Amino acid sequence: MKKLAFGALFVGLLSVGAAACGGGSDTPDANINLVDSATGPDAQTTECNLLTNQGCATGEKCTWIDVTDTLGKIGCATDGTVAIGGSCTTGPAGETTGFDNCVGGSYCLGGVCEAICSQAPDSCDPATSTCSSYAGLFDGAPVDLGVCDFLCNPGKQERRSDLAANCGVGAQGTPRGCYGYVWNSSANPRIDYACTPDISDAQVGQTPSPLTPDGNPYLNSCDAGYWPYVNNFAGDVTQVDICLAFCVPGESFQGSTANIGGLVGSGFTCADRGAVTTGTECRFQHIFDGTPDVALNTSGTCMVVGDYLADWDNDTNTPDTGIPSCGTLPQGDENNPDGNLIWGCAPWPAALTGKSGSAQHQMIARKLHQMYEQRSHR
Numbered sequence: 001m002k003k004l005a006f007g008a009l010f011v012g013l014l015s016v017g018a019a020a021c022g023g024g025s026d027t028p029d030a031n032i033n034l035v036d037s038a039t040g041p042d043a044q045t046t047e048c049n050l051l052t053n054q055g056c057a058t059g060e061k062c063t064w065i066d067v068t069d070t071l072g073k074i075g076c077a078t079d080g081t082v083a084i085g086g087s088c089t090t091g092p093a094g095e096t097t098g099f100d101n102c103v104g105g106s107y108c109l110g111g112v113c114e115a116i117c118s119q120a121p122d123s124c125d126p127a128t129s130t131c132s133s134y135a136g137l138f139d140g141a142p143v144d145l146g147v148c149d150f151l152c153n154p155g156k157q158e159r160r161s162d163l164a165a166n167c168g169v170g171a172q173g174t175p176r177g178c179y180g181y182v183w184n185s186s187a188n189p190r191i192d193y194a195c196t197p198d199i200s201d202a203q204v205g206q207t208p209s210p211l212t213p214d215g216n217p218y219l220n221s222c223d224a225g226y227w228p229y230v231n232n233f234a235g236d237v238t239q240v241d242i243c244l245a246f247c248v249p250g251e252s253f254q255g256s257t258a259n260i261g262g263l264v265g266s267g268f269t270c271a272d273r274g275a276v277t278t279g280t281e282c283r284f285q286h287i288f289d290g291t292p293d294v295a296l297n298t299s300g301t302c303m304v305v306g307d308y309l310a311d312w313d314n315d316t317n318t319p320d321t322g323i324p325s326c327g328t329l330p331q332g333d334e335n336n337p338d339g340n341l342i343w344g345c346a347p348w349p350a351a352l353t354g355k356s357g358s359a360q361h362q363m364i365a366r367k368l369h370q371m372y373e374q375r376s377h378r
Contacts, residue, residue, distance in 0.1 A: 066238030111174030155299030177224025287344030
């Protein structure tokens with residue numbers, strides 16, 4: 001199995017070997033890594049065109065072939081019959097066996113056939129998927145290639161296109177999870193989420209595993225339902241990577257705190273996920289996003305908010321403080337810097353779809369985004 005690189009997704013996050021930072025544009029970087037398993041194949045010479053599925057004989061497809069458990073190449077193999085989105089399998093490693101049964105132009109990732117795509121521009125359907133590259137996979141191709149990972153809702157771990165549970169479990173029960181990725185824009189940071197193989201058992205508060213060769217967590221180094229992040233922002237306290245739980249949030253504010261730990265009765269509260277440390281709150285996922293997406297109003301992250309100290313008021317003359325508790329904030333709209341909305345304690349209004357958050361909201365999202373990116377790079 002291979003290490004995954006979230007090419008069109010996370011900006012320079014969690015790369016294997018040398019980390020690569022993205023620039024300050026909205027174009028995603030192609031050097032970010034996830035993990036599909038423990039080892040990654042080395043590339044060989046390209047023999048055909050993966051993106052166009054050309055260069056092979058009739059009845060064959062251009063695909064990735066696992067020559068051995070650690071060595072792979074691009075080459076021609078017998079065409080498959082499983083359509084995109086269908087459950088698939090890959091044969092044992094070998095020149096004549098180490099390929100999948102997906103139709104030409106797609107690849108079997110985590111037991112599901114996904115379309116092969118280009119990263120720049122992203123050739124996937126933006127309504128349902130996004131192009132993700134995998135470290136060691138498709139190496140040798142003349143352009144950066146990946147597969148179209150399906151967009152998802154991390155709170156319930158649902159594939160967004162059809163609400164399939166567990167991101168649509170692959171063939172033979174292959175586990176999958178909904179994990180985050182970053183679009184790099186220093187002015188307008190954004191995080192979105194896509195389905196990828198679940199290769200870890202690490203849950204809330206635990207150390208992400210496995211790690212890259214240089215000690216960083218991969219984007220999917222936590223169990224499905226969790227994602228890697230730092231445990232605090234305090235400058236005088238050692239920061240370590242831990243797994244935070246996703247949750248289904250509910251609005252909370254001063255005088256109304258029943259849903260402060262997640263939407264009661266949803267089955268996906270922080271307590272349901274095992275996140276029960278004092279001070280843990282379920283924050284709407286838009287707190288991480290400079291251009292909030294209402295599609296993510298059903299998703300949040302469980303955080304011990306007081307541990308994330310920063311210059312939240314953007315005033316160097318005042319001491320850093322933790323993220324305020326939803327229980328101390330009044331209800332407020334996107335223009336109220338002291339209201340519950342911009343601190344992730346309320347759903348993002350549909351009327352603001354596609355619009356940037358307030359300056360305060362973007363500042364909060366930027367700080368969270370930058371810390372995520374910094375910890376990923378180390």
